[in-house]
Amino acid sequence: MPATLMDGKALAERIRSEIADEVRELGDIGLATVLVGDDPASDIYIRLKHKAAGEVGINAKDIRLASQTTEDELLEQVAQLNADDAIDGLLVQLPLPDQIDEARVIRAIAPMKDVDGLHPLNFGQLLLGRPTHVGATPVGVMRLLEEYDVPLEGARAVVVGRSDIVGKPQSLLLLHANATVTTCHSRTKDLGDVAREADVLVVAVGRANVIGPDDVKEGATVIDVGMNRGADGVVGDVDPATAERAGLITPVPGGVGPMTIAMLLASAVKAARYRRKILAFPGG
Numbered sequence: 001m002p003a004t005l006m007d008g009k010a011l012a013e014r015i016r017s018e019i020a021d022e023v024r025e026l027g028d029i030g031l032a033t034v035l036v037g038d039d040p041a042s043d044i045y046i047r048l049k050h051k052a053a054g055e056v057g058i059n060a061k062d063i064r065l066a067s068q069t070t071e072d073e074l075l076e077q078v079a080q081l082n083a084d085d086a087i088d089g090l091l092v093q094l095p096l097p098d099q100i101d102e103a104r105v106i107r108a109i110a111p112m113k114d115v116d117g118l119h120p121l122n123f124g125q126l127l128l129g130r131p132t133h134v135g136a137t138p139v140g141v142m143r144l145l146e147e148y149d150v151p152l153e154g155a156r157a158v159v160v161g162r163s164d165i166v167g168k169p170q171s172l173l174l175l176h177a178n179a180t181v182t183t184c185h186s187r188t189k190d191l192g193d194v195a196r197e198a199d200v201l202v203v204a205v206g207r208a209n210v211i212g213p214d215d216v217k218e219g220a221t222v223i224d225v226g227m228n229r230g231a232d233g234v235v236g237d238v239d240p241a242t243a244e245r246a247g248l249i250t251p252v253p254g255g256v257g258p259m260t261i262a263m264l265l266a267s268a269v270k271a272a273r274y275r276r277k278i279l280a281f282p283g284g
Contacts, residue, residue, distance in 0.1 A: 003222070003246035004148075005255075008140070011147050012258035019265045020056040026276070030059045030087040031115070031268040034077060036100065037067035041229075042093045049091075052261045058268055061087065071100045075108050082110040088275050089115040089268035094165070112274050112281050115267040118164060125282060126169055129176050132274075132281060133267055138170040140259030141202060141223050142177070148248055150221050152177040156197050160184045160211065160237070161204035166225055170202055191215070203237040212239040219247035225256050 023029055031053055035046050046062065053060035063081075065074065074096075081090050090113040096102050106114075111121040117133040125132045145152065157179040161167035171183045184194055186205075192215040195201055203211050204225035216222060226237030236252030243249050250256055274281040 003243040003249040005243075006144050006148055006223075006248055006250045008144055008250060008255040008257065008259045011144065012140075012262035015143070015259075015262040016052065016056055016265060019262070019269055022269050023057040026269065026272050028059060028086070029057075029089075029268060029272045030061065030084075031089040031091070031265075032061040032063060032081050032084075032087045033091045033093060034063045034065065034074070034081070035093045036065045036069050036074060037097050039095070042095075046093055048261055049264060052265060053268070056265055058265060059086070067097055069097070069100075071104065074100055074105060078105065078108045082108075082113065087113065089113055089271040091115050091264075112284055113271055115264060115271055116165070117169065117267070121282065123164075123169075126172050130282075131173075131176075133270065134173070135165055135169050136263035136267060137166050137204075137225060137256060137260045138173050139266075140256060140263040141170060141225070142173050143263065144223065144250065144256070144259055145200065145221070148221075150200060150248065152179045152200065155179045155199040157181045157200040157202070158184060158195055158198035159202045159204070160188075160191070160195065161202075161206075161225070163204065166204040170204065174200070174202075205237055207237060208235050209239045210237050211242065213242045213245050216242050216245045218245055220245075221248040222246040222250070223256065224250050224252050226252065227257060 033046050050060045050062055081087050090109055106118045111119045114122055114133050117135045122133045157174045159167055159171045162183055162185045171181050175181045195215040196217050200221045202223040208228045224236035224238040228235050234253050273279040
């Protein structure tokens with residue numbers, strides 16, 4: 001029997017409706033995004049984020065800087081947004097041009113406004129099991145698993161990918177949910193053998209068909225984070241034929257993607273609660 005598709009779009013719509021209620025309750029919430037250069041994929045992501053923000057009543061500020069922007073110029077822009085009381089959440093779209101040190105820019109973002117959860121303070125809080133801001137995609141994956149009552153305590157979870165944006169925080173969130181977690185990457189030997197051990201398999205490497213039907217345990221839950229643009233449109237990291245073996249699987253598109261946008265909005269609301277001292281922020 002083919003796998004049940006995990007409908008991220010429907011869940012995201014419900015979450016966004018709840019966020020709109022929170023925004024009305026809290027009043028003006030400001031979210032700023034900074035895009036350096038004209039990368040087409042980044043432009044699409046920013047437009048989607050701003051459209052969704054507007055639909056729930058968040059005031060989104062779209063800052064575009066030229067590709068030749070220097071590191072110091074970007075840091076000055078970040079400093080201005082850090083100091084702007086109208087801005088609750090701040091996101092610098094990655095990747096950045098080669099002349100800019102991404103790590104330095106991330107460290108410059110005020111941790112309380114860091115809706116991507118990449119600042120060392122926020123990453124450290126996640127490592128310690130006391131999460132503050134966490135990346136929207138891994139949080140969205142956890143909400144999907146919760147929605148479909150996927151048991152995590154004692155489960156074998158395999159995360160394919162170790163990026164700071166998805167793989168590492170995803171592994172930590174699953175670990176804190178008491179799963180037994182294996183993190184795989186480009187140097188993992190016998191990837192298929194490891195993946196077949198997973199009750200829950202999360203794939204986030206940005207390469208089409210890196211996981212196929214033979215790499216998945218019968219009845220496993222498969223979360224496909226990939227968004228790869230090819231001749232046939234957008235495809236994930238997991239071969240669609242894997243649905244014949246999995247128990248639950250996310251479609252691409254319509255699975256993790258809508259959840260990422262929804263959870264970014266939720267992070268902006270959380271930032272507003274931190275800044276209004278409704279929630280306590282470490283050192284805040």
